[in-house]
Amino acid sequence: MNAPDISDPVRGLFDWLAAARDRGEPDPQTATLATVDPAFAKPSVRTINVQIDNDTLVFFVNAHTGKGQHLQWHPYAALCFFWHGLQQQVNIEGVVEALGDVEADHLWAQRSRESQLTARSSEQHAVFGDPDAFLERREREREAYDFERVPRPEHWVAYRLVPTRLEFWAAGWHRLHPRRLFERAPDGGWQSAVQEP
Ligand SMILES: Cc1cc2nc3c(=O)[nH]c(=O)nc-3n(C[C@H](O)[C@H](O)[C@H](O)COP(=O)(O)O)c2cc1C
Known part of the structure; x- marks a missing residue:
């Protein structure tokens, strides 16, 4: 070794x-x-x-x-x-x-913008009840930070x-x-x- x-x-x-x-x-x-x-x-x-x-x-x-x-x-x-x-x-x-x-x-x-958006929107501890609700939250985050730095939650x-x-x-x-x-x-x-x- x-x-x-x-x-x-x-x-x-x-x-x-x-x-x-x-x-x-x-x-x-x-x-x-x-x-x-x-x-x-x-x-x-x-x-x-x-x-x-x-x-x-x-x-x-x-x-x-x-x-x-x-x-x-x-x-x-x-x-x-x-x-x-x-x-x-x-x-x-x-x-x-x-x-x-x-x-x-x-x-x-250093993370990609897409990964930052997911981290902001994901309730990782919760039971994944409604995929659409998650995707909607993610889209709202995208719109909120359009052309802006995505802040760390x-x-x-x-x-x-x-x-x-x-x-x-x-x-x-x-x-x-x-x-x-x-x-x-x-x-x-x-x-x-x-x-x-
Ligand atoms: C290859 C791979 C890399 C992962 N990297 C991370 C990571 O860096 N941070 C993280 O929180 N979860 C990561 N995950 C997901 C975790 O394994 C885990 O499913 C999730 O964080 C929930 O963990 P917990 O409920 O035990 O806290 C990764 C999963 C895989 C398969």
Whole structure:
């Protein structure tokens, strides 16, 4: 395994992401996000797109959805990247921080206008009762911001995951899968262990 440097395993994650992109992996920045519902201590997962912003891991959620509520009340999350072509996986656990308005607006501005209109109109947490009502809301948004910048809705929140634990995994022969774990040490550095396959 091309093991990351102990001084900066997050950089190692970015190197693996770059390798997946270079290999032509479709959607290399797609990952599984796990959050916990603090009311019932129940985990839940879904697929999201992760962006690298200023060398940090950032993703967006609708604050009204399950994950949006979970992260608001319990700011811990885990991400799992798996790149089929590389046969490599990285599991990351950490603390989430909501980005401020300036940073979130900057990331919002990188989205296409159509995607912004959908994000503004979608009640992602609701049962989809009437497709026409959704399309009408979307058209009203389009008319409201004709020839104008589409503003980021308040419920569109960008989070940064600050990793405290990363596990790098690579497929090996006969289920001998090398794994290397990095955990934040009390002094702020990283401690690392090679794990049994
Ligand atoms: C490839 C892919 C990428 C996705 N990216 C995002 C994303 O970046 N943000 C997001 O909120 N939902 C994204 N979704 C939708 C989520 O998986 C999920 O269905 C939705 O956000 C509702 O999640 P929740 O009810 O568990 O909170 C994506 C789905 C797929 C399949």
